[in-house]
Amino acid sequence: xxxxxxxxxxxAVSAAPERREELLATAAExxxxxxxxxxxxxxxxxxxxMLAGSLYYHFDSxxxxxxxxxxxxxxxxxxxxxxxxxxxxxxxxTIEALVTESFREIDRHHAAVAIYQKESKHLQTQPRFTYLAxxxxxxxxxxxxxxxxxxxxxxFRADLDVRLTYRFLRDTVWVAASWYRPGGQHSxxxxxxxxxxxxxxxxxxxx
Amino acid sequence: xxxxxxxxxxxAVSAAPERREELLATAAExxxxxxxxxxxxxxxxxxxxMLAGSLYYHFDSxxxxxxxxxxxxxxxxxxxxxxxxxxxxxxxxTIEALVTESFREIDRHHAAVAIYQKESKHLQTQPRFTYLAxxxxxxxxxxxxxxxxxxxxxxFRADLDVRLTYRFLRDTVWVAASWYRPGGQHSxxxxxxxxxxxxxxxxxxxx
Amino acid sequence: xxxxxxxxxxxAVSAAPERREELLATAAExxxxxxxxxxxxxxxxxxxxMLAGSLYYHFDSxxxxxxxxxxxxxxxxxxxxxxxxxxxxxxxxTIEALVTESFREIDRHHAAVAIYQKESKHLQTQPRFTYLAxxxxxxxxxxxxxxxxxxxxxxFRADLDVRLTYRFLRDTVWVAASWYRPGGQHSxxxxxxxxxxxxxxxxxxxx
Amino acid sequence: xxxxxxxxxxxAVSAAPERREELLATAAExxxxxxxxxxxxxxxxxxxxMLAGSLYYHFDSxxxxxxxxxxxxxxxxxxxxxxxxxxxxxxxxTIEALVTESFREIDRHHAAVAIYQKESKHLQTQPRFTYLAxxxxxxxxxxxxxxxxxxxxxxFRADLDVRLTYRFLRDTVWVAASWYRPGGQHSxxxxxxxxxxxxxxxxxxxx
DNA sequence: CATGAATGAGAATTCATTCAT
DNA sequence: TATGAATGAATTCTCATTCAT
Numbered sequence: 001x002x003x004x005x006x007x008x009x010x011x012a013v014s015a016a017p018e019r020r021e022e023l024l025a026t027a028a029e030x031x032x033x034x035x036x037x038x039x040x041x042x043x044x045x046x047x048x049x050m051l052a053g054s055l056y057y058h059f060d061s062x063x064x065x066x067x068x069x070x071x072x073x074x075x076x077x078x079x080x081x082x083x084x085x086x087x088x089x090x091x092x093x094t095i096e097a098l099v100t101e102s103f104r105e106i107d108r109h110h111a112a113v114a115i116y117q118k119e120s121k122h123l124q125t126q127p128r129f130t131y132l133a134x135x136x137x138x139x140x141x142x143x144x145x146x147x148x149x150x151x152x153x154x155x156f157r158a159d160l161d162v163r164l165t166y167r168f169l170r171d172t173v174w175v176a177a178s179w180y181r182p183g184g185q186h187s188x189x190x191x192x193x194x195x196x197x198x199x200x201x202x203x204x205x206x207x
Numbered sequence: 208x209x210x211x212x213x214x215x216x217x218x219a220v221s222a223a224p225e226r227r228e229e230l231l232a233t234a235a236e237x238x239x240x241x242x243x244x245x246x247x248x249x250x251x252x253x254x255x256x257m258l259a260g261s262l263y264y265h266f267d268s269x270x271x272x273x274x275x276x277x278x279x280x281x282x283x284x285x286x287x288x289x290x291x292x293x294x295x296x297x298x299x300x301t302i303e304a305l306v307t308e309s310f311r312e313i314d315r316h317h318a319a320v321a322i323y324q325k326e327s328k329h330l331q332t333q334p335r336f337t338y339l340a341x342x343x344x345x346x347x348x349x350x351x352x353x354x355x356x357x358x359x360x361x362x363f364r365a366d367l368d369v370r371l372t373y374r375f376l377r378d379t380v381w382v383a384a385s386w387y388r389p390g391g392q393h394s395x396x397x398x399x400x401x402x403x404x405x406x407x408x409x410x411x412x413x414x
Numbered sequence: 415x416x417x418x419x420x421x422x423x424x425x426a427v428s429a430a431p432e433r434r435e436e437l438l439a440t441a442a443e444x445x446x447x448x449x450x451x452x453x454x455x456x457x458x459x460x461x462x463x464m465l466a467g468s469l470y471y472h473f474d475s476x477x478x479x480x481x482x483x484x485x486x487x488x489x490x491x492x493x494x495x496x497x498x499x500x501x502x503x504x505x506x507x508t509i510e511a512l513v514t515e516s517f518r519e520i521d522r523h524h525a526a527v528a529i530y531q532k533e534s535k536h537l538q539t540q541p542r543f544t545y546l547a548x549x550x551x552x553x554x555x556x557x558x559x560x561x562x563x564x565x566x567x568x569x570f571r572a573d574l575d576v577r578l579t580y581r582f583l584r585d586t587v588w589v590a591a592s593w594y595r596p597g598g599q600h601s602x603x604x605x606x607x608x609x610x611x612x613x614x615x616x617x618x619x620x621x
Numbered sequence: 622x623x624x625x626x627x628x629x630x631x632x633a634v635s636a637a638p639e640r641r642e643e644l645l646a647t648a649a650e651x652x653x654x655x656x657x658x659x660x661x662x663x664x665x666x667x668x669x670x671m672l673a674g675s676l677y678y679h680f681d682s683x684x685x686x687x688x689x690x691x692x693x694x695x696x697x698x699x700x701x702x703x704x705x706x707x708x709x710x711x712x713x714x715t716i717e718a719l720v721t722e723s724f725r726e727i728d729r730h731h732a733a734v735a736i737y738q739k740e741s742k743h744l745q746t747q748p749r750f751t752y753l754a755x756x757x758x759x760x761x762x763x764x765x766x767x768x769x770x771x772x773x774x775x776x777f778r779a780d781l782d783v784r785l786t787y788r789f790l791r792d793t794v795w796v797a798a799s800w801y802r803p804g805g806q807h808s809x810x811x812x813x814x815x816x817x818x819x820x821x822x823x824x825x826x827x828x
Numbered sequence: 829c830a831t832g833a834a835t836g837a838g839a840a841t842t843c844a845t846t847c848a849t
Numbered sequence: 850t851a852t853g854a855a856t857g858a859a860t861t862c863t864c865a866t867t868c869a870t
Binding site: 574 | 779
Binding site: 661662 | 863864865866867
C-alpha cells in the first residue's frame, strides 16, 4: 500500500465516521474548485455550516484533511488497479481495463482526482506526502510495463517512444477530471470507450 | 482580443523592459513550480536577488505579475494560431499545424503554460482575468470547428463524440507542459510528430 | 439618511456588541489623538490589550472602524438635530437648541467629533464615505435655512453675509472638540450658553 | 523667534532658492489637501513634475519640508503680530488688528495654516517641532492679555469666561483656513471685517 | 539637477490553529 | 460537538530614503 496514512493516527475523536466523510467531501469539493492553498479553513466550515474552529474537533489540521482525501482516493484506486493487474489479461485488454477503472475513479472521486492533478507534483516533496511519489512510481511501472509488453507482443506500434506514449495516456486520462462532472451526459464507461477508441485507433478515418 | 491587458496601464514605470522580462521569467518559473498562491513575493525576490519590496518598483502587485505572464503567453499563442487559421489549410493539416504550434509555445513559455493549466480555471472568475475565459471560447471555436470540418469532409471519423475528441486533443497537448522541460531530449517538433501520430493513427499496430 | 453604513454589512460576526463598542471607543480615542493615518492597528490593539490580528475578528479593516465611528456619531447627531428641527421653534431658539445639542454631542462623542474635524474633508472623496458629504449638505441646509429665516423675520442682522455667518457658527461650535475634554470644568450646556452669548450678543460691552 | 528652524542647517545645496519655494508651495498644497501622513513624497514629486528621489536634492526629508513650511508661516505671522503688539493700540483696536493680520496670513499661507490646524497638536510633542508649542504659548499670551486688558478697561464684557472667549476667537479665526481660497469672493480684509462685526457685536439684530 | 533602481523598516491584513466555555 | 475569541506567524504591500550614474 502506498498510502501509509490509511492507518490513521487517532486524529481527534474516532466518532461518527459519516460526519467525517461528509466534511471531507465538502472540503474536497472546495479544494478542487479553489485550489488547496487558496482554500481557507473558514470557507470549508462555512460550506459545512459550522465555524472554522469546530473543524478541529474532527481533523487536526487542514493538511490532514487533504491527506485523508488523497490517500482515500489512492487506496481505492490501487485496490482496483491491483485487481486488474492480477487478472492476467493481455496488454491491450489490460490497458482497456485500466482506462475504464480510471474513469470510474474519476466518477467516484472526481474532486480528489482534480486535487491530485493540481497539487500532487509539489506535495510529493513533503515528507507527509511521499506516498504520492510512491504511487506514481508504481503507476508508471504498471502502465509502462503493459505498454512495453504490448510492443513486444506486437499489439502496439513499435515506432513510438514508449515513455512519451505512457505520459500521453496517463495525462489524457486523468486530466479529464478537470471537466468531468458526475451525472453528466456520458457514463464513465462510455467516456472510457471513446477515449480508448481514439487512443487505440486514432481519429483519422480509414476505409 | 483575449488579453486586454496587453495595453498595460503604466504600472510602476515603463522602464527598462529587459529587466521586467527577466523578473517575469523568474516569477513564472516559481509560480509554475510552487503554484501561484503558494509562491511568496519574497521567494520571487530572493530568486531575483533583490528584496521583496523592490519588486514593487517594477510591478504593482503579485497579481499583476501573474496577469502579465498569462497575457503575454496568450498574446503570443494567438498570433501564431491566427496565422495558422488564416492559412486556408485542410482540417488535418490545420490540426497538425495547431498541435505543432502548441508544442512550440510550450517550449517558449513552458512556465506560463504550466501556470495556465493549474490556475486558469479559478482565475477566470475574477474580473481581471476574464480574458482567460474569452481565450478559451475562441480556442474551442478554432479546434472544434476544425474537427467538425474534418468530420464533414471525411478526414476524421464520424463515430466519435466531437466535443469529447476536442477535450481529448486539447488536454493531451497542454498537459505536456507539466513534464516538458525545454532543452530536453525531444524537440517540440519531434514531440508534436509523435503526439500527432498517436492521435491520428492510434497506438494499435496494424499491418 | 446620511449614514448608509448604519445598516452594517455583517462584518466579521455580529457578536457581542459591547465588545465592539469598547474597541471602537478605544480606536476613536487613538485616532483622535494621533490622527487616523498615523494610528497603527497595532497601537489600537495594544491599547485594547490584544494582538493586532485579533482586531480583525471584530472588524474587517482599520477603515471600517473609522467608518463605524463616524457613522455612529452622525446617526446620533442627526437624531437630535432632526428632533430640534421638527420642534417648530423660532430661528433664534432653533440656533440655541442646535448649538446646545452640538456641544452635547461633543461631550458624548468627543473623539469622533475630533476625528470628523480632521479627516472628514479628504475622506469625503472616497466612495465609502460619501455620507460625510451628504451629511454636510443637510447640515448646511439646516443652519443656513435657520439663519435666513432669522434674517427675514428680523431676529438676526441683515448686514452680514449669511454664508460667512454660517461658516463662522459651524466652525466655532465644532472646533471646540479639539480642546474639549468630557468631565472638565464646564458642562456642555455651560459652554453652549457662553458661546451663544458671544455669538448672539458679541463680546463688546454695552450699557 | 519661536522657530529656531529658520536658521536652516544647510540642508542640501543652498542653490536656486526660487525652486525650493516652488517645491515647498507644492508640498504645502498637497499636505493641506491630503494630510501630512497621507501625503507621499512621490505625490509631491508627481505634482512638481519630478521623481520622488529628486526631491532629496532639495530637502533632506519629508519632515524638513513640513518644518520649513510651518516655520516659514510662523515667522511671517510673528513679524506682523509683533508689529501690531508694539503699536500701543487699545484692546479693541488690537483685537481688530490681530484678526485682520490673521486673515491676511490665511490669504498668504493658506496651505500652511491648514496644515498647522490639522497637525500642530500632535507635532508639538516631537522635539523638532517644539517651536509650535512655544508659538502657541506666545499666541495665548498676546490674545488673552489683550482680552483681559479689554475687560479691565471696560471695552469687553466681564460676564464671559475669558479663556473660553480666547479659544472661541482663536479657533474662529484660524479654522477659516479650511474653507478659505485665495482669490475668492471676499478679500481677507472683508472677511476680517465681517468676523469682527460678528464677534464684537453679535449676530442678533437690535434697534 | 534629475533619474532609475533599489533598500529596509514597517504597515495592514490573512489565516491556521488553540482553547475555555 | 460546537462556539467565540483570541494568538502569532506569515504575507503582501507601502514608502521614505539612498545612491550610482
